[in-house]
Amino acid sequence: MDIELRSQILGFLDKGPAFLPGLSIDCVVFGYHEGELRVLLLDIRHTPYFSLPGGFIYQEESIDEAALRILNERAGLQDVYLEQFRVFGQAGRGNYRIHREMLAAYGIEPDPGHWLLQRFVSIGYYALVDYTKVKPSPDIFSVSCDWHPLEELPELILDHRNIIHHALGSLRLMLDHKLSGFNLLPETFTMADLQGVYEAILGKKLQRTNFQRKMLSLGILERLDKKWTGGAHKAPYLYRFDAQKEEE
Amino acid sequence: MDIELRSQILGFLDKGPAFLPGLSIDCVVFGYHEGELRVLLLDIRHTPYFSLPGGFIYQEESIDEAALRILNERAGLQDVYLEQFRVFGQAGRGNYRIHREMLAAYGIEPDPGHWLLQRFVSIGYYALVDYTKVKPSPDIFSVSCDWHPLEELPELILDHRNIIHHALGSLRLMLDHKLSGFNLLPETFTMADLQGVYEAILGKKLQRTNFQRKMLSLGILERLDKKWTGGAHKAPYLYRFDAQKEEE
DNA sequence: TCAAAAGTGTTCTTGTTACACCCATGC
DNA sequence: GCATGGGTGTAACAAGAACACTTTTGA
Numbered sequence: 001m002d003i004e005l006r007s008q009i010l011g012f013l014d015k016g017p018a019f020l021p022g023l024s025i026d027c028v029v030f031g032y033h034e035g036e037l038r039v040l041l042l043d044i045r046h047t048p049y050f051s052l053p054g055g056f057i058y059q060e061e062s063i064d065e066a067a068l069r070i071l072n073e074r075a076g077l078q079d080v081y082l083e084q085f086r087v088f089g090q091a092g093r094g095n096y097r098i099h100r101e102m103l104a105a106y107g108i109e110p111d112p113g114h115w116l117l118q119r120f121v122s123i124g125y126y127a128l129v130d131y132t133k134v135k136p137s138p139d140i141f142s143v144s145c146d147w148h149p150l151e152e153l154p155e156l157i158l159d160h161r162n163i164i165h166h167a168l169g170s171l172r173l174m175l176d177h178k179l180s181g182f183n184l185l186p187e188t189f190t191m192a193d194l195q196g197v198y199e200a201i202l203g204k205k206l207q208r209t210n211f212q213r214k215m216l217s218l219g220i221l222e223r224l225d226k227k228w229t230g231g232a233h234k235a236p237y238l239y240r241f242d243a244q245k246e247e248e
Numbered sequence: 249m250d251i252e253l254r255s256q257i258l259g260f261l262d263k264g265p266a267f268l269p270g271l272s273i274d275c276v277v278f279g280y281h282e283g284e285l286r287v288l289l290l291d292i293r294h295t296p297y298f299s300l301p302g303g304f305i306y307q308e309e310s311i312d313e314a315a316l317r318i319l320n321e322r323a324g325l326q327d328v329y330l331e332q333f334r335v336f337g338q339a340g341r342g343n344y345r346i347h348r349e350m351l352a353a354y355g356i357e358p359d360p361g362h363w364l365l366q367r368f369v370s371i372g373y374y375a376l377v378d379y380t381k382v383k384p385s386p387d388i389f390s391v392s393c394d395w396h397p398l399e400e401l402p403e404l405i406l407d408h409r410n411i412i413h414h415a416l417g418s419l420r421l422m423l424d425h426k427l428s429g430f431n432l433l434p435e436t437f438t439m440a441d442l443q444g445v446y447e448a449i450l451g452k453k454l455q456r457t458n459f460q461r462k463m464l465s466l467g468i469l470e471r472l473d474k475k476w477t478g479g480a481h482k483a484p485y486l487y488r489f490d491a492q493k494e495e496e
Numbered sequence: 497t498c499a500a501a502a503g504t505g506t507t508c509t510t511g512t513t514a515c516a517c518c519c520a521t522g523c
Numbered sequence: 524g525c526a527t528g529g530g531t532g533t534a535a536c537a538a539g540a541a542c543a544c545t546t547t548t549g550a
Contacts, residue, residue: 063337089311
């Protein structure tokens with residue numbers, strides 16, 4: 001047993017009263033790599049399960065602040081695009097067998113009334129990050145914090161699989177409305193990159209030529225004169241998302 | 249002072265531990281009448297303020313069940329169409345001066361740590377009801393439960409005005425996607441009624457002839473051969489929303 | 497020169513918008 | 524008849540889908 005970890009975990013459990021009771025946040029962090037969407041999952045130590053990065057809300061912070069802080073603490077992320085999308089509040093939600101297992105590995109046996117083992121209503125957020133900029137790092141509860149393709153999700157705790165499913169649905173629905181897709185790309189990108197993002201999110205192929213026209217017609221892209229150094233073909237333009245123009 | 253009311257209110261306050269702490273639900277109930285959208289508001293007794301029908305979640309019920317129960321208890325509603333749309337969780341939200349005032353009218357002075365005076369994170373729902381079927385009735389905290397046009401809202405407690413604003417935005421955004429508009433009408437309605445609903449929600453006039461075609465082309469309306477007994481003009485068809493067809 | 501990828505043009509189809517037209521009915 | 528509201532037809536236009544064509548580049 002790792003004594004240092006154990007004391008850190010005990011320290012965390014002591015913070016219970018500082019949190020809003022019975023309320024949690026779960027974040028679905030989407031990244032785009034090699035033509036597919038991936039989500040950031042924590043490999044929960046001493047269990048065979050994976051988990052979304054989630055956490056609790058301090059008494060004196062807003063839920064949006066809490067979501068940002070949680071992503072920083074549990075996955076090492078900063079400056080992420082966040083969108084609240086749904087609350088998960090089924091009656092029995094919580095009372096986690098898995099939390100119990102995990103704590104048992106450190107010889108911690110919380111009594112049935114312990115704050116961590118109550119019913120939790122969870123606020124779902126999805127986050128969109130630039131895969132290339134992010135260096136995920138696990139927290140004290142996790143062996144690792146890594147990207148997983150949406151198609152091959154491992155076994156997840158609780159209803160986290162369902163939460164991911166709803167997050168994707170919400171992302172799809174809002175894709176055109178909030179123009180959120182750009183948050184998955186670096187500051188500059190080619191039209192092919194952007195199309196890949198849209199295809200990954202929507203789960204279907206789009207027509208290259210029409211996609212290009214549609215994006216350009218939105219009037220939110222700045223074409224940079226610079227070109228890419230590439231392969232045996234015409235060099236594509238680089239584009240940048242122009243937040244100014246987005247205001248209309 | 250109304251002794252009977254006072255004891256009912258004390259009874260309610262005693263139920264604190266049965267609720268999930270720090271979590272509430274606020275419902276924006278929309279109705280359609282005389283060409284405009286209205287919302288159901290409670291006139292809070294002993295204060296100059298109005299409030300959305302809201303309440304708390306019992307430990308053993310889901311948040312959706314809680315929302316339905318709250319609408320029943322506080323406004324006398326049944327069988328309403330409900331949609332969760334957003335969580336309101338600013339840091340200082342709660343600590344209600346107004347609740348304190350209201351209780352003071354009954355000589356109740358809760359101490360600062362009282363459960364009702366803490367920060368509350370609130371889950372926003374909007375409800376769509378058939379104005380003609382609903383008989384709103386106030387609860388123990390309210391003088392009345394009545395419809396108010398969206399354009400002339402009275403002074404509301406907390407951030408309830410903002411909640412209504414977000415509810416309307418969400419309703420607009422989802423109007424075509426979820427076909428929610430029909431829930432504001434009786435079972436059968438004319439095309440003019442339906443257009444009125446859409447215009448009230450979107451806040452703009454629509455073209456009569458094109459609206460008709462668009463609705464019919466959705467293939468979700470059943471035209472009833474019956475006609476309406478009317479004025480000095482052609483009698484319109486009645487339509488019924490066909491949930492079967494909506495499944496596509 | 498050729499293949500591959502990028503960018504633009506052209507056609508066809510579909511959906512929107514605007515408006516003209518006919519129908520039914522009570523006064 | 525005529526004003527009023529209900530229903531359909533149609534032309535003009537914009538948006539979308541499908542595909543041909545030209546441009547650029549390294550091998």
